[in-house]
Amino acid sequence: MTTNLLTRILSNPACASEMEAPQWTAILTVARAEQLAGTLAQRLAGLPVPARVAAVLADAQGSAEQGRRAALWEAEMVRRALAPLGVPVVLLKGTAYVAAGLAAGRGRSIGDCDILVPREALAPVEAALLAAGWEWVKPDAYDDAYYRQWMHELPPLIHRERDRMIDVHHTILPPTARPTPDADALIADAVPLENGLSVLAPMDMIVHAAAHLFADGDLAGGLRNLWDIHCLIGEFGTGGLHERAAHHQLGGAVARAVRLAEALYGSKGTAGLGAVDRLYMRRLLARDGWGRETRQGVRFGFYVRSHALRMPPAMLARHLWIKWRRRGAPASG
């Protein structure tokens, strides 16, 4: 209910004039919790809002602007570190949106720097990053081996001076997941930026956002991801999207992303949604006006699902057993 207020005002900023103080309080709190405060500030720019709301939005705008600058600088640092290798480097997610000047990047909060490189280039990329000041975040030997054997990315690295994380992907889903996206096509069709870095082709961007949300995660941050998808579709349309999604074996995830983005941020509302989509909606909107996570049962269901999607049952059992035995133990290695 409360979270609906945020999606409604994002899709239709004109309804700001209807909001009273308690609604504003809830909207701002939920926007922060969902990492959408900067986006909200962008959407409401120039519209009359109460002074106290304007002050919070101005802070969010300043914060997003600082985040944008830091993300672009980090991408430049990565570019400098990897340029001598001559391998293609594709920016992903938030960094890609701001680097390419896309609507999805406006006001967006950006955490880690995510990049995609060819799988065969992983070793030299890793060595170059380590030489340029990045360090391992997870010193645990099991975690490290797990990432290397089973994940679609290297274990996360953090830069020792700038304190920024980088995730180096070689594809967009874990190899243990059932869909197998065509990583070579993602890189081959990437769109070069002026500085030599690239971003995914438009339809691949949408496919990746949907994969990240529905085939890999427990839907945490889902409202922001679907806002990204809403903006990408608004900018690029959906011509060729379904073929591309099918090529990456992600037709179902992409179709669901399109339906839910439309339901949350489009003009049609929830009329066309089926029962399963409605369950997703319940998870996506599970937050109250104090920013608290609600609907713990639904959340837990999606958490279990996210692990079940990532690996087959026997492997999942072994993984959770090892993680459980190690809980609280000091990291070794």
Add this chain to the structure above:
Amino acid sequence: MRHSLSLKVGPVGFRVGSDWRAPIAQLAALYEGYPSVDVPDFTVRLEALRPWRRWVRPSVAIHGDYRLPEAAPLPLAQGLLAAELGMNLQMALGYRRHLLLHAAVVERGGRAVLMSGVSGAGKSTLALMLGQGGWRFLGDEFALVDCASGGVVPFPRAVSLKNGSIAVAAEGARLGPMLRGTPKGVIRHVAPPGDAVARMAEGASPALLVFPRFGFAGAVRGLDAAETFVRLTQASTNYAMLGEAGFRALTRLVEGVPAVAIDYPDGAAGVAQVEALFAAL
């Protein structure tokens, strides 16, 4: 949330919600006379770790708009401390409307003294004692420096006195409960003097930067701009977050305001040192 309170301190609006009544009642008593706020800048939540922990070994987890993963929960008896820590955490992690310095501030004649130092340096005690002796108390936790004007804006929160300094609280002052067994020993909160709240919209110009150190023989040492700058970057929670605006505000402060480090053996001596330094400006 079951229990909640909104209050405005200086320019900042807070909303504090709690699963328990006691922390909110204590907060309301301590901050009596502060205005409430319709749309707060920050939300603080004092929540039970698990649903049953509301009653069984009640333990207060501190949450809010901005989170620090390693913030440890506190026993319910220290719920007021949890609320105060929660408000400080939100400021430290999310506030960007002013340059924030970890400092106490007092004012006389429109001119402010900023006292910055690590926890235990005696900032709070000095600020409260000066506040009881003809100075206006602007705050003891954060100095809010306006990036455009360079002025300092009041942020008069309750003063948290620790251990031996608790006796400094004036006769008749509004006091919080005695909080024993906290990570910093015994803590007791004191409401700021009345004029601090009545005049909390009224700013001042920084006139003196003091870096006090409690528990040493009295000494005064002037600080050059470079050392002051480094000390203040360390004392600021949002200097880096503000980017160029923060750099300009800090540079202006360091270049325009004299800075001294003082050692003092006890509160009365510290007050006398600050008075003397201020008089000599």
